[in-house]
Amino acid sequence: MKIEFTKKQIQLRNELRSYFKSLMNNKLKKELKKGSAEGGGPEFRKALEKIGRDGWIGLSWPKEYGGKEATPLEQYIFTEEIMRSGFPYPFLTTDSIGPTIAEFGTKKLKEKLIPGILSGKTIFAIGYSESNAGTDLASLTTKATLQNQKWAINGQKMWTSLADFSDYIWLAVRTDKETSNHEGLSIIVVPNDSKGLSISPISTLGDVRTNVTYYDNVRVPKEYLVGEVNKGWKLITGQLNRERLSLVNNAPIEKLLEDVTFWAKKQKNSQGKRLIDEKWVQTNLARVKSGTEALKLLCWKQAWLMTEKKMKMEDASVAKVFGSEFFIEAYRLLMEVVGQKSILTKNSIDNVLEGRLEMLYRVSSVLTFGGGTNEIQRDIISMAGLGMPREDR
Amino acid sequence: MDFSYSEEQNKIKELSSKIFQNNNEHELLRKIEESGSPFHKKLWKELASSGLLGTAFNKDLGGTDLGFVEINIILEQLGYHISNIPFIQTIVSTGMAINEFGSQKLRNFFIPKIISGELILTTALNETGRLDLNKSDIELKKINGVNRISGKKYLVSYAEESDFILIPYKDEENHSLCFIDTESKGLIFSKLETTTREPHSLLTLEEVEIDDNLILCSSSKTIDVLNWINLRTITSICSLTIGVAQACLDMTVNYSKERKAFNRTIASFQAVGHRAANSFIDLSCLRLVTEQAISLLEHGKEAAREVSIAKIWSGDVAHRTSYTAQHLHGGIGADKDYALYRYCLWAKQLELTQGSSAYHLNNLGSMIRNSN
Numbered sequence: 001m002k003i004e005f006t007k008k009q010i011q012l013r014n015e016l017r018s019y020f021k022s023l024m025n026n027k028l029k030k031e032l033k034k035g036s037a038e039g040g041g042p043e044f045r046k047a048l049e050k051i052g053r054d055g056w057i058g059l060s061w062p063k064e065y066g067g068k069e070a071t072p073l074e075q076y077i078f079t080e081e082i083m084r085s086g087f088p089y090p091f092l093t094t095d096s097i098g099p100t101i102a103e104f105g106t107k108k109l110k111e112k113l114i115p116g117i118l119s120g121k122t123i124f125a126i127g128y129s130e131s132n133a134g135t136d137l138a139s140l141t142t143k144a145t146l147q148n149q150k151w152a153i154n155g156q157k158m159w160t161s162l163a164d165f166s167d168y169i170w171l172a173v174r175t176d177k178e179t180s181n182h183e184g185l186s187i188i189v190v191p192n193d194s195k196g197l198s199i200s201p202i203s204t205l206g207d208v209r210t211n212v213t214y215y216d217n218v219r220v221p222k223e224y225l226v227g228e229v230n231k232g233w234k235l236i237t238g239q240l241n242r243e244r245l246s247l248v249n250n251a252p253i254e255k256l257l258e259d260v261t262f263w264a265k266k267q268k269n270s271q272g273k274r275l276i277d278e279k280w281v282q283t284n285l286a287r288v289k290s291g292t293e294a295l296k297l298l299c300w301k302q303a304w305l306m307t308e309k310k311m312k313m314e315d316a317s318v319a320k321v322f323g324s325e326f327f328i329e330a331y332r333l334l335m336e337v338v339g340q341k342s343i344l345t346k347n348s349i350d351n352v353l354e355g356r357l358e359m360l361y362r363v364s365s366v367l368t369f370g371g372g373t374n375e376i377q378r379d380i381i382s383m384a385g386l387g388m389p390r391e392d393r
Numbered sequence: 394m395d396f397s398y399s400e401e402q403n404k405i406k407e408l409s410s411k412i413f414q415n416n417n418e419h420e421l422l423r424k425i426e427e428s429g430s431p432f433h434k435k436l437w438k439e440l441a442s443s444g445l446l447g448t449a450f451n452k453d454l455g456g457t458d459l460g461f462v463e464i465n466i467i468l469e470q471l472g473y474h475i476s477n478i479p480f481i482q483t484i485v486s487t488g489m490a491i492n493e494f495g496s497q498k499l500r501n502f503f504i505p506k507i508i509s510g511e512l513i514l515t516t517a518l519n520e521t522g523r524l525d526l527n528k529s530d531i532e533l534k535k536i537n538g539v540n541r542i543s544g545k546k547y548l549v550s551y552a553e554e555s556d557f558i559l560i561p562y563k564d565e566e567n568h569s570l571c572f573i574d575t576e577s578k579g580l581i582f583s584k585l586e587t588t589t590r591e592p593h594s595l596l597t598l599e600e601v602e603i604d605d606n607l608i609l610c611s612s613s614k615t616i617d618v619l620n621w622i623n624l625r626t627i628t629s630i631c632s633l634t635i636g637v638a639q640a641c642l643d644m645t646v647n648y649s650k651e652r653k654a655f656n657r658t659i660a661s662f663q664a665v666g667h668r669a670a671n672s673f674i675d676l677s678c679l680r681l682v683t684e685q686a687i688s689l690l691e692h693g694k695e696a697a698r699e700v701s702i703a704k705i706w707s708g709d710v711a712h713r714t715s716y717t718a719q720h721l722h723g724g725i726g727a728d729k730d731y732a733l734y735r736y737c738l739w740a741k742q743l744e745l746t747q748g749s750s751a752y753h754l755n756n757l758g759s760m761i762r763n764s765n
C-alpha cells in the first residue's frame with residue numbers, strides 16, 4: 001500500500017495548476033462572473049478551444065482518436081485541477097458523451113462529432129428529463145418515428161441545461177410506441193440549429209440557467225441515432241454512471257476551505273483577537289477538513305479502482321451520496337465561520353470571497369436529487385454493496 | 394402550565410394570516426424582490442390599518458396593549474407567507490424598546506406614527522458583520538460645542554427605507570443609544586445585495602450630529618437595553634424561522650402527495666416519508682424552545698440561555714428543513730416560477746442573522762462554564 005501519487009503524477013498536477021491559472025485570465029473571469037457561470041460566452045469558447053488544441057481534452061482518449069491514453073488516475077488529476085480553477089469545463093461532453101459516441105456511434109457520426117469534441121469546439125446538452133420523468137426517467141414520452149430515412153421528433157424536455165449555447169442535444173426518446181418503460185428508448189443526437197427545435201429559459205434558485213426544449217417535428221438523419229434502436233437505456237445508464245464521478249470532485253471544496261481559512265486569519269474583532277482563534281471557528285474548519293479528506297480518498301480510490309478495472313457497482317454511489325450531502329454541510333459550516341456577511345451576493349460591495357459561498361449554498365441541492373437521486377443510490381448501496389433485497393417498485 | 398393560545402391570540406393569528414396570505418401573490422413578490430429596494434409597502438399599509446402594528450404598544454398611544462407572545466404569533470404568520478417588510482426592525486428592535494425605555498416625549502413622538510405605518514425605524518448594531526454587541530467603535534466627539542459621531546455600521550437592514558436608525562456609540566466611559574434621522578448630514582448609505590434581496594446597507598457616519606431629544610438611553614444602563622433588544626430580536630427571528638420552515642414542510646408534503654414516479658406518489662416511498670417526518674420532529678423541537686424563550690421574555694424573566702438555545706435550533710432547523718424541501722421537490726423546487734426558492738433563501742438568511750448555530754453554541758457553552 002502506498003496512498004500517494006507518483007512523482008510524475010505530481011509533476012503533471014503542478015503543470016496543470018499553472019496551466020489553468022494562466023488560462024483563467026481576467027477577461028474570462030469577468031465573463032464568467034457577469035454572465036452565466038456555466039460558460040457559453042466567447043472567452044469561454046476561446047479557452048476551451050485552447051484546452052483542446054493543447055491536447056488536454058484527449059488526455060485519456062485512445063490513440064486512434066489522437067488521445068494520450070492516460071489512466072483514470074491522470075484523468076482524475078486533470079479533473080481536480082480544472083475544477084479547482086473554476087473553469088466550467090463541459091465534462092459531460094468530453095468524458096461521458098464523447099466516449100459513448102466513440103464506443104457506439106456510427107462511423108459517420110464519429111467522423112462528424114469526435115474531432116469537434118476533442119478540439120473543444122463542440123458542446124452537448126443533455127435532454128433526458130421531462131416534466132413527468134425525472135428519477136423515473138424510463139417513463140419519458142418524447143418520441144421519434146422514422147420517416148423517409150429521417151427521425152421525426154416530437155415532445156418536450158425540461159431542464160435541458162446548456163441548450164441555450166450548446167451545439168447538439170443528446171436526446172433520450174421513445175422509438176417504440178408500444179412500450180412505456182425502459183425498453184423502447186433510444187438516444188438521438190439533435191443539432192441545435194434543427195428546424196422545429198425551440199428553447200425557453202427556466203431561472204433557478206442557483207441562478208443557473210436551464211431550459212425547456214420543445215421538439216415540434218424536428219427531423220434529423222437516420223444515422224444520428226446512437227447504437228441500436230430501442231436499446232438506448234444501456235447508453236443512458238452508462239452515461240449517468242460516468243457522470244456521477246465528476247459530480248463530487250473534492251477539489252473545489254478543498255480550495256474553498258483554504259480560502260476561508262486564509263480569510264479567517266485576517267479578521268480581527270475589536271479586541272484584536274483573530275476570528276480563527278475562536279475555538280468554534282476551528283471546530284467548523286476541522287469538520288470541513290475531515291470531510292474533505294474522506295471525499296478526496298473516495299475519489300482517489302475510485303480513480304485507482306478504475307485504473308485497475310476493479311470498480312464495483314456501489315463505489316460510485318457511495319461517493320455520490322457522501323459528496324453531495326457533505327457539500328451542503330460544508331458550505332453551511334463555512335458560512336457560519338464567515339458570519340452574516342456570507343449572505344452578500346457576488347454583486348454586492350463588502351462581500352466575502354466574491355460571494356462564492358452565497359452562490360454555492362443555492363446550487364448545492366441539485367446534486368442530491370440530480371445525477372441519480374440519493375435515495376436510488378442508497379438502494380444500490382444496500383443491494384449491491386450489502387446484498388440486501390431490493391424494494392418492490 | 395399552559396402551552397395554548399388564548400381566544401384573542403388565536404384571533405390575531407387568523408387576522409394576520411389572512412392579511413399576509415392576501416398579499417402573497419408570487420408574481421407580485423418577485424417583482425418587489427427584483428425592484429432593487431424591496432419593501433412590500435402595500436402590505437405594511439394593510440397591517441397598519443388592521444391595527445396589528447400597534448399590537449405591543451400601550452393603549453394611551455393608540456396601541457392594543459398586548460405583548461411579545463402576540464408579536465411572535467404575527468411573526469410566525471409572516472414567515473409562513475414570507476415577504477419583505479421591516480416588522481422586526483420597526484416593531485421589535487426599536488418600537489418595543491422605545492415603549493419600554495423611552496421618555497414620555499420620545500414615546501409620544503415615535504409610537505403613534507409607528508402604529509399608523511408612517512414611520513419606519515431600524516437598528517444599526519453590527520460593526521464588523523459579526524456579533525460584537527457590547528463594543529462600539531463609534532465615538533462621540535464634541536466639535537464646536539456640538540456632539541457628533543463617526544464610524545461604520547455593517548449590514549444595516551432597511552437603512553435607506555427608514556426614517557430613523559438606532560445607533561449605539563461610545564460616550565466617554567459609557568455607551569449611549571440614539572436615533573439618527575436618515576436625512577442627517579454626514580450619513581452615507583452604500584447598498585449591499587443580500588441573498589433574499591432584503592434591503593441592507595453599509596452605513597458610514599461622518600461627524601453626524603446627535604440630537605439630544607432622540608437619545609433613547611445613556612449611562613451604564615445602555616448595555617442592559619442593548620441586551621434587552623437583542624434577546625427580543627433573536628427570538629423574533631426564531632419565530633419567523635418557524636413560519637418559513639413550516640411553509641417549506643407543508644409545500645413538500647402537499648407536493649409529494651401529488652408527484653408521481655414509478656406509478657405511485659413519491660409520498661408513498663418510505664425514504665420520502667421518513668425524511669419529512671424528521672422535519673416534523675425538528676419543527677416540534679424548534680417551536681417549543683422558541684415558545685419557552687418568548688414566555689420567559691414576556692414574563693420578564695432571565696432568558697439569555699433560552700434565547701441562545703432557540704437560535705441554535707432555529708439555525709439548524711432552517712438549514713435542514715430547507716434542504717429537505719429542496720431535495721424532496723426535485724427540480725421543481727429550484728424553479729423560480731414556484732414559491733419554494735423564496736423560503737430557501739430566507740431560511741439561509743435567517744440562519745445566519747444575529748448569530749449562527751455555531752456562534753450560539755459557543756455562546757451557550759460560555760454561559761454554562763460561567764454558571765455556578
Ligand SMILES: Cc1cc2nc3c(=O)[nH]c(=O)nc-3n(C[C@H](O)[C@H](O)[C@H](O)COP(=O)(O)OP(=O)(O)OC[C@H]3O[C@@H](n4cnc5c(N)ncnc54)[C@H](O)[C@@H]3O)c2cc1C
Pocket residue numbers: 125126127128129131132133134135136158159160161162204208210366369370371372373374375376393652653654655659662664665720721722723724725727
Ligand atoms: C438546475 C438543474 C439542472 C438540470 N440539468 C439537467 C440536464 O441538463 N439534463 C437533464 O436531463 N436533466 C437535468 N435536470 C433534471 C434532473 O436530472 C432532475 O431534476 C432529477 O432527475 C430529479 O427528477 P425530478 O426533478 O423530476 O424529481 P422527482 O423524480 O420527481 O423526485 C422528487 C423526489 O422524489 C424522490 N424519489 C423519486 N423516486 C423515488 C424512489 N423510488 N424512492 C425514494 N425516493 C424517490 C426523489 O429522491 C426526490 O427527492 C436538472 C435539474 C436542475 C434543477
